[in-house]
Amino acid sequence: MKIVGEGNFRGQIGVWLRPLVFLGHNAITLIGAVITTSAGLTLLAFWAFEILKGGPIHPYAGIVFFLILPGIFFFGLALIPLGVYIRRRKLRSMGTLPAIYPRIDLHNPILRRGFVLVGIATVLNVIILGIASYQGVEQMDSVQFCGQTCHTVMGPVFAAYQDSPHSRVACVECHIGPGASWFVRSKLSGVRQVFAVTFKTYSRPIPTPVKELRPARETCEQCHWPQKFEGDKLVVRTKYQPDEANTPTKTVLVMKIGGHTAQGNVGIHGRHLDTVERISYTSTDDRRQVIPRVTYLDDDGKTIEFNSAELISNSAQLAAGEHRKMDCVDCHNTPTHAFQLPERAVDQAITDRHISPQLPYIKKKAVELLRADYPDRGTATQQIARGITEFYRTTYPDTYRDHRALIESAAQTVQKIYLRNVFPEMKVTWGTYINNIGHEDFLGCFRCHDGNHTSADGRTITQDCNACHSVLAMEETNPEVLTQLGLQ
Ligand code: HEC
Ligand code: HEC
Ligand code: HEC
Ligand code: HEC
Ligand code: HEC
Incomplete structure (x- = not known):
């Protein structure tokens, strides 16, 4: 039998296409083609809509359009060759696979149009695949996707x-x-x-800490150049007493942030971080709070090992612990997921005047209501608002009459503090997440700087109050130093 057009280019294509056309004639391939085409068209329509609408879309719509639909699209695309393959195997096993496929008669207008359609569809598919995978990745990287899609969890x-x-x-x-x-x-x-x-x-x-977090040197240092740290930072912290007048007191610290100076590595950042790994440690609990051993590379290049006699119980426990090089995250473990404690959050809100210190006992009352147990967030917000208004209505009727707006705004602020920090459905409550900066609320710096970590040659990791900060005032009502600095 002579094959039409054999030898020329069109003929070659014919030879190629014949089996495809013949074998493609099966249910799986056709279903695949239909799925791909309809998913593709929906995606195209959606992109047109997105361009016209502008702005970010709802995270769930994002999942459907950037992840699920492209998934369906790929699935359909995969069915097409699968159908061809299955039909071929089946025909072969039955012995009916033709040695020469029936010829494709390009003079047949239906077939010709079919080819044109397949050609256009292929070009479109390539474009859709490209955009879909790009957008899928972009979507998965967005703050919305990470933060809101699984909103209970996140x-x-x-x-x-x-x-x-x-x-x-x-x-x-x-x-x-x-x-x-x-x-x-x-x-x-x-x-x-x-x-x-x-x-x-x-x-x-x-759970924290996050075990697979990329080393901070490669992330934080994209924006915070450690060589740049220098000098001191003035920290003024106002607290309010739980008395009728909500008496304010101030603590003034000069934090010795330090860094790299002409004298070498100094202060908080300079001592722990360097161009080489400086400090590593072994922790024996899963939250990195119990640290029996610390190794330190001192300025002379000598490695010193500090051990806490109190914390080391046996060497097997040490060997099973987590060994880690210290980086930013060991102190700044909550650079952005910083949960508050009720006292501090209320102090901050009073300082910002979202809660008025004119309201008698507001500090005490707010903390009390925040610390109470509630079955869920809805009940909590109701009872917090009721608790505050009832307190003033019954105990301070004059305040209740004259300062209704202040009471309402205080109630709203306390509700907000609760909602920002407590999530019963995720078992997150006050203090669930530890903050390692400082030493008042959690162990923090004192995990190592507790005065008990000593080396064989008699050195101790310092607990000197002036090593990390100068304490210029501690809970004073009227610190002189602030007047001298012109800050009050
Ligand atoms: C400034 C850097 C930074 C940004 C931005 C950031 N994270 Fe984190 N995140 C961290 C660090 C550091 C930890 C590790 C804490 C640890 O290991 O103790 C963490 C921990 C977490 C944890 C574990 C639970 C916890 O609270 O420690 C989750 C979940 C998380 N991040 C989700 C997110 C989501 C979602 C976003 C965006 C909305 C986000 N993160 C943005 C730095 C960041
Ligand atoms: C994409 C850039 C970027 C990355 C990455 C980044 N930060 Fe920041 N960081 C910022 C910006 C911007 C600020 C805010 C500066 C300001 O408000 O003055 C900031 C502020 C801070 C502050 C000061 C907070 C305060 O209360 O004043 C700390 C501490 C900090 N970052 C630590 C980290 C740590 C630790 C990491 C890595 C886990 C990190 N940052 C990663 C950009 C970044
Ligand atoms: C040994 C613990 C420790 C380590 C390690 C550490 N920091 Fe800090 N950092 C601190 C303390 C303490 C402060 C002062 C906090 C305060 O009182 O505001 C601070 C302050 C900062 C600030 C705010 C500076 C300012 O002027 O307000 C930034 C930004 C910062 N750190 C980034 C980093 C980055 C990035 C790394 C890792 C390269 C890092 N830190 C490693 C303890 C540490
Ligand atoms: C994993 C253990 C560890 C933790 C946690 C830690 N440090 Fe250190 N720190 C060391 C070691 C080791 C040294 C060096 C020995 C020394 O000088 O006492 C050091 C030295 C210092 C120095 C220099 C002291 C001096 O006299 O030169 C300062 C300042 C300092 N740390 C501040 C902090 C602060 C602030 C924190 C908490 C935010 C902190 N460190 C958390 C291990 C730690
Ligand atoms: C290893 C370093 C280090 C040592 C040693 C140290 N501190 Fe601190 N201290 C800090 C850091 C870090 C903070 C947190 C600063 C912040 O919250 O911005 C802090 C905060 C404080 C505060 C303010 C607490 C608050 O309510 O905000 C006081 C008061 C204080 N320290 C007193 C002391 C005294 C007293 C000593 C001596 C026993 C001491 N510190 C030893 C690092 C240290």
């Missing part, structure tokens, strides 16, 4: 994030950072997390 961290100095920094800048390898690692663990959320197998609260 509710606590997202609330804290929005109210933090990093609220304009995307989640991925700290959690993934630049480069392909962490990107892939994070996407793999992301897939696991999607399963955890789907089947509700995630732990409540989400």
